[in-house]
């Protein structure tokens with residue numbers, strides 16, 4: 586948990602997973618359970634999945650009049666997190682103003698639901714990554730997801746690192762005879778680092794249409810972008826053909842990461858090519874998985890980068906900068922009486938209702954003390 590970032594946008598689901606028929610939807614992210622639902626205005630909503638009344642899981646309930654209704658005593662919560670209905674009390678004025686749940690900003694973009702896990706005010710939040718190709722009609726989309734076991738950072742760094750293509754992926758898209766050696770430059774931004782390199786791909790697994798006008802086995806331009814916290818966009822271009830893949834990482838808990846691959850391309854606009862590309866993508870990630878799941882950089886004094894890793898190192902530094910700025914999830918992890926751990930991150934609601942915010946601050950301080958006492962024992 587120490588390595589995970591709050592105050593960031595994460596993909597929580599595909600938009601098509603949450604409909605009025607499917608709701609409420611339970612999803613886990615950063616060790617926290619969320620209940621997703623659609624409110625009376627048709628707006629996607631995401632709240633902490635622990636009812637403030639007696640702690641029941643809200644996602645076991647239902648949605649009534651646009652409120653998320655707890656299964657236990659039927660208190661209804663609006664998308665703002667406020668308790669809007671308590672059927673067992675007559676006067677609505679008697680609902681305590683602090684009877685509310687953390688409610689997180691959630692938006693739809695590229696057919697995905699993005700949730701902002703943190704309490705940063707709107708004007709300070711990092712933007713969601715821009716991938717304009719997803720909105721262009723000449724690009725066909727392709728989506729799939731898979732779950733990996735292991736810690737987030739080695740997995741994320743694997744997708745940032747293009748220098749392993751020729752070695753680990755010589756059996757799929759990498760070209761073992763032409764490993765990457767070229768120098769390149771890195772562009773560093775506030776939320777993103779980027780580089781563009783030229784690589785040779787494996788002609789036996791060539792996934793673009795033929796480009797004879799560019800000669801035999803032409804260079805492919807790869808534009809690589811890392812966007813905080815766990816987003817990677819890799820564009821492969823040869824001639825007029827481009828294939829873009831957005832990788833999103835959703836850390837579920839300490840051991841599981843859900844990786845979503847969302848691609849689009851301006852060639853081979855048919856279902857047969859979809860299957861072919863999907864299979865190739867899965868074979869590539871399977872080659873990665875075997876090695877990545879073996880990586881234990883945490884036992885090293887320090888993982889040592891070499892000069893060609895400068896893009897990866899810039900991405901690593903950007904992640905660390907966010908972590909050092911107080912965005913670690915760690916301070917918001919609670920131990921349940923069952924010995925399991927649950928994260929409950931502060932949402933913007935806490936700033937809007939001071940009493941509610943203060944009560945959580947006290948609870949977090951208490952948890953910290955208990956943890957410390959346990960370590961001293």
Ligand code: FES
Nearest residue numbers: 636638639655658
């Ligand atoms: S525990 Fe949710 S309404 Fe009582």
Ligand SMILES: [Fe+2]
Nearest residue numbers: 743753869873
């Ligand atoms: Fe790889």
